[in-house]
Structure formats: structure tokens, C-alpha cells
Amino acid sequence: MVKKDYELTYSGKKPKREIISKTPIVNLEKIKDFGKFRTLNNWNNMLIFGDNLPVLKTLLSDPSIKGKIKLIYIDPPFATNHNFRVGKSRTATISASEEDETAYIDRLHGSKYFEFLRERLILMRELLADDGSIYVHIDCKIGHYVKILMDEIFGEENFINDITRIKCNPKNFPRKAYGNIKDMILFYSKTNKYIWNDPREPYTQEDIEKLFPKIDENGRRYTTVPLHAPGETKNGATGKSWRGMLPPKGRHWRYPPEVLEELDKKGLIEWSKRGVPRLKIYADEFIKKGKRRQDIWEFKDPQYPSYPTEKNLDMHKVIIEASSNSGDIVLDAFAGSGTTLVAAEILGRRWIGIDNSPYAIKISIKRLLKMKNCRLFTLYNATGKPLPETLQEIL
Ligand SMILES: C[S@@+](CC[C@H](N)C(=O)[O-])C[C@H]1O[C@@H](n2cnc3c(N)ncnc32)[C@H](O)[C@@H]1O
Known part of the structure; x- marks a missing residue:
């Protein structure tokens, strides 16, 4: 990686060595197999409930996974300072009604947020294969800082695209500003020999x-x-x-x-x-x-999501087809409702999903089992605690 003479500085930024060596590992307690069909090489897809930091470190100690992951997509919290809840209407909400169920909490900000993300990105790079790549979905408020972190971790020379994603229809809103209808996806490879299947789209x-x-x-x-x-x-x-x-x-x-x-x-x-x-x-x-795909994509998110911040499934299919091949391992360490996992399943990829929200894990299992011919996947508990009620319900 080309050494740079500048970096993002903030308090509490740990040395990379320390993150790799000192992050603890956890026990991945096998809870249950779901689905029907075996994938190649006796591999079971993995859905892991728990904090992704020690889980990523634990995956690094598995020689069948370390350096073998071909594609990572993450859509982490965006430092919004919201609690995302799922209301009775089953739509995303930030209300605090007693009847709402918390999906996930997004309260980290400033240096704590950047270090939270950086630690995980460092471990994810270690998991990637040499021909692998990573897509980080982020918003335009913090995305530019995240780009600097990604340049540090993956190397500026491995930056491939900053994809503008049109996420919704234009809205009327009271702010003195232009309407925000886009977010961004930062695409980096691990080396210059990355998988690229030259995605095309139909001419209009x-x-x-x-x-x-x-x-x-x-x-x-x-x-x-x-x-x-x-x-x-x-x-x-x-x-x-x-x-x-x-x-x-x-x-x-x-x-x-x-x-x-x-x-x-x-x-x-x-x-x-x-x-x-x-x-x-x-x-x-x-x-x-077809015509070569450009770096402005229109993939609006579902109007009635099953989970707050659920992303567009077709967008995930484009990413997975462009940057992995059949049978490859795809990882989403902030899996949410499992959109990446569903797309990977449809496209015949192996997958690993991690989330620390019981509600996210529950929705992911439901979405995966709704699919015809869903291949076997194993639910693991990495929390070291008994499974919460939300998850017990679906066992
Ligand atoms: C923006 S959502 C992902 C939505 C997903 N892309 C989808 O289509 O449904 C972010 C997810 O990250 C999860 N998350 C946040 N911090 C985490 C952590 N430390 N470990 C594991 N998951 C985490 C949250 O529970 C939430 O489900």
C-alpha cells in the first residue's frame, strides 16, 4: 500500500496492530440450522447474532474464511443520533411508542463513531481475498470522512468508485436546502487484481x-x-x-x-x-x-420496508454480480433485514451475515425462509448470553 503523508486524526485512534491483536474472540454458539439444500463443499451459510467486532476477529481465526471472502457490502449506522424502531404499521419510525419494537440504536458520533467503523474495516480487510472488494454504503454527511478512513485502510490506489445512489423520490421539506435524494457507496478493492464482471444495463x-x-x-x-x-x-x-x-x-x-x-x-x-x-x-x-453501468444509480428503497433502512434488493444484485462469482463468499457485517444475504442466496453465492439486533436477525430469517429452495444456513449466537425472546419465538 502506498504510504501517505496525511491522515484523519481524532482522539482515541488506536494503532492498527493493536486492533488486530487485541480485539477479543468470542464463542460462536450454534443455535439451529435453517433452510434445505446444502451448498458446495459442505458449507452452511452463517447468520451470526452479536457485535460484529469480536465476530469478525473470530472469523479471522478460521482458515476456511480468512482471506477467502470475495465481497463485503456494509450499510452501517450513519451516526444519525436516532433510535430506529419498528411501529405497528411495520414501517421504519423513530418514535418511542410503547408498542414499537427497537430495531437498532444509532447513537455513536464524532471520534467514537469513526473509531467504531475503522476498527471493523481493518478486520474486514484482513478477511478479504486478494481479488476481493468492499462496498461501504454511507450518507453524504459523514461519507467524506469515511472516504479518508477507507483510503488509509485500503489504500488510495485501491479506491475504485464513489457511487451516487438515488435513494428516494424528491420530497417537499421545510429545510433551507436542496432536497437530499442521494447517498453514496464507496467501492474499494484489496489489490488491483479484483473480480470485475463488467456489469451492463439495458439501453432505454x-x-x-x-x-x-x-x-x-x-x-x-x-x-x-x-x-x-x-x-x-x-x-x-x-x-x-x-x-x-x-x-x-x-x-x-x-x-x-x-x-x-x-x-x-x-x-x-x-x-x-x-x-x-x-x-x-x-x-x-x-x-x-447492454451499456456499461455508470456511477450514478437509481435504486429507490422499498416504500414499505420490513426493517428501518432496508435497502433495495436489485442494487445488491448488481453489486454481487459485478464483484463476485458463483459460489464465492459474500459478507455483510451490518446485515439488518438481510438484503445482501437474500441477493447472495438468489445468485448462488455463499454468505455470512452478522447483526446485533434480534429484530434484524428475526426479519432476515423470515425473508430467507420465504425463498424457494433456500440453502442451509446456521444461526449462531455470539453474545455469550441466552437468546432474547424476539429470537426464541422463531426457533
Ligand atoms: C442501516 S442498518 C442495515 C440495513 C440493511 N442494509 C438492510 O437492507 O436491511 C444497520 C444495521 O447494523 C446493525 N449494527 C449496528 N451496530 C452493530 C454492531 N456493532 N454489530 C453488528 N451489527 C450492528 C444494526 O442492528 C442494523 O441492523
């Missing part, structure tokens, strides 16, 4: 009409591009004259003359009135592969 009708403005006699949409490209070729075939024409100065034909003849025979060259040839590109062929 608007894209197609803009990119392919012409329509041929058969009603097919197309556009044309020059038949020559930059760079001079003095001796090669693409620098030679074709039908008495040399490529313009400083350019060469895209294809040798015999290929240009072939293209013309197939009707793939359009001649202008002044006799300038251009290559025809047809929309129906070009769009098959």
Missing part, C-alpha cells in the same frame, strides 16, 4: 433514439461512424488507397481494402452525396451487450 428507448437517429428502408434504426481511425499506417494495408481514396492525413482505414469491399457488398457502408463512405452500426445488434 430514449438512449436508442438518441444514439441511432437514422432508420433504413426496412425500418431498422442505425447510425454511422467514420471508416477511418486516428494513426497513420505507412506500410500496412489499412494505410493504402481504397477505391482511389487514401485515408485522411494522420488516419488509417479501420479495415483492410478487401474487408471494406465485403462490408460494402453487405450494405454496411453508407455513401454521402459527396462520396464519403461511413460505416453503418445497427441498433438491434449493438445494444445486445
Whole structure:
């Protein structure tokens, strides 16, 4: 990792060595197997109830997990100073009605919050495979500080994207500010040899009409591009004259003359009135592969979430498909309602989910068991205490 001459300073920032060596391990008490089908290599997916810091350290002592995790997604608390509760309506609320159940508490802020996150990120990096990567979902109030921490832990050279995620529809609100409809996802790899499956998305009708403005006699949409490209070729075939024409100065034909003849025979060259040839590109062929995904994503969160701050499932599918392969291990250490785990399950990945909220664990189990053919997963208790009533109910 490239050493930097600047860092985020705050009180209570521990040396990295100390975090790795002094974080205690915990006993992962096996509670129950759920689901039906075994995954590859006799692996059972893991749903762990407890504080993720000692759990991450415990996972580091398992040689089948340390350095084997290919993808981590986390959506930690955002230092909002709220208690997130689940009301009778089953929607996210920050009210304090007696009937509401606490989902999780987000009260850490300032240096305590940053150190809380940093300690966990340091252990997560140790768990990642060399071709692995991490996505950290965060908001724009603290995300810029988290970016600095990530640069320190993962290396600025391993920063890949700061993805802007459109999270909701524009709202009317009383604040003197622009409406906030986005949050951010920081994407880092462990090394420069990370898994990348070049995600694509379909072209919209608007894209197609803009990119392919012409329509041929058969009603097919197309556009044309020059038949020559930059760079001079003095001796090669693409620098030679074709039908008495040399490529313009400083350019060469895209294809040798015999290929240009072939293209013309197939009707793939359009001649202008002044006799300038251009290559025809047809929309129906070009769009098959889809367009490359950019770094602004619109994935609105569910309108009626089963858990406060539940994220969009399709967004998780995009991340998992882009940055892992079938059978790989995916980790979410702030699993909440298990959106990452459900997406991993759908896409045939192995997974590990951790959360210290009994309500989150309960919802995750329910969501996973609702799926057809859910593979086996084991619930572990890492708290060292008896399971709370909320969890006893579903055993
Ligand atoms: C923003 S929510 C995650 C929501 C999730 N992405 C979803 O789609 O449902 C953050 C989660 O982190 C959990 N959490 C906070 N601190 C934790 C800790 N120290 N150990 C384990 N989980 C923790 C909370 O209980 C909460 O469920």
C-alpha cells in the first residue's frame, strides 16, 4: 500500500496492530440450522447474532474464511443520533411508542463513531481475498470522512468508485436546502487484481433514439461512424488507397481494402452525396451487450420496508454480480433485514451475515425462509448470553 503523508486524526485512534491483536474472540454458539439444500463443499451459510467486532476477529481465526471472502457490502449506522424502531404499521419510525419494537440504536458520533467503523474495516480487510472488494454504503454527511478512513485502510490506489445512489423520490421539506435524494457507496478493492464482471444495463428507448437517429428502408434504426481511425499506417494495408481514396492525413482505414469491399457488398457502408463512405452500426445488434453501468444509480428503497433502512434488493444484485462469482463468499457485517444475504442466496453465492439486533436477525430469517429452495444456513449466537425472546419465538 502506498504510504501517505496525511491522515484523519481524532482522539482515541488506536494503532492498527493493536486492533488486530487485541480485539477479543468470542464463542460462536450454534443455535439451529435453517433452510434445505446444502451448498458446495459442505458449507452452511452463517447468520451470526452479536457485535460484529469480536465476530469478525473470530472469523479471522478460521482458515476456511480468512482471506477467502470475495465481497463485503456494509450499510452501517450513519451516526444519525436516532433510535430506529419498528411501529405497528411495520414501517421504519423513530418514535418511542410503547408498542414499537427497537430495531437498532444509532447513537455513536464524532471520534467514537469513526473509531467504531475503522476498527471493523481493518478486520474486514484482513478477511478479504486478494481479488476481493468492499462496498461501504454511507450518507453524504459523514461519507467524506469515511472516504479518508477507507483510503488509509485500503489504500488510495485501491479506491475504485464513489457511487451516487438515488435513494428516494424528491420530497417537499421545510429545510433551507436542496432536497437530499442521494447517498453514496464507496467501492474499494484489496489489490488491483479484483473480480470485475463488467456489469451492463439495458439501453432505454430514449438512449436508442438518441444514439441511432437514422432508420433504413426496412425500418431498422442505425447510425454511422467514420471508416477511418486516428494513426497513420505507412506500410500496412489499412494505410493504402481504397477505391482511389487514401485515408485522411494522420488516419488509417479501420479495415483492410478487401474487408471494406465485403462490408460494402453487405450494405454496411453508407455513401454521402459527396462520396464519403461511413460505416453503418445497427441498433438491434449493438445494444445486445447492454451499456456499461455508470456511477450514478437509481435504486429507490422499498416504500414499505420490513426493517428501518432496508435497502433495495436489485442494487445488491448488481453489486454481487459485478464483484463476485458463483459460489464465492459474500459478507455483510451490518446485515439488518438481510438484503445482501437474500441477493447472495438468489445468485448462488455463499454468505455470512452478522447483526446485533434480534429484530434484524428475526426479519432476515423470515425473508430467507420465504425463498424457494433456500440453502442451509446456521444461526449462531455470539453474545455469550441466552437468546432474547424476539429470537426464541422463531426457533
Ligand atoms: C442501516 S442498518 C442495515 C440495513 C440493511 N442494509 C438492510 O437492507 O436491511 C444497520 C444495521 O447494523 C446493525 N449494527 C449496528 N451496530 C452493530 C454492531 N456493532 N454489530 C453488528 N451489527 C450492528 C444494526 O442492528 C442494523 O441492523
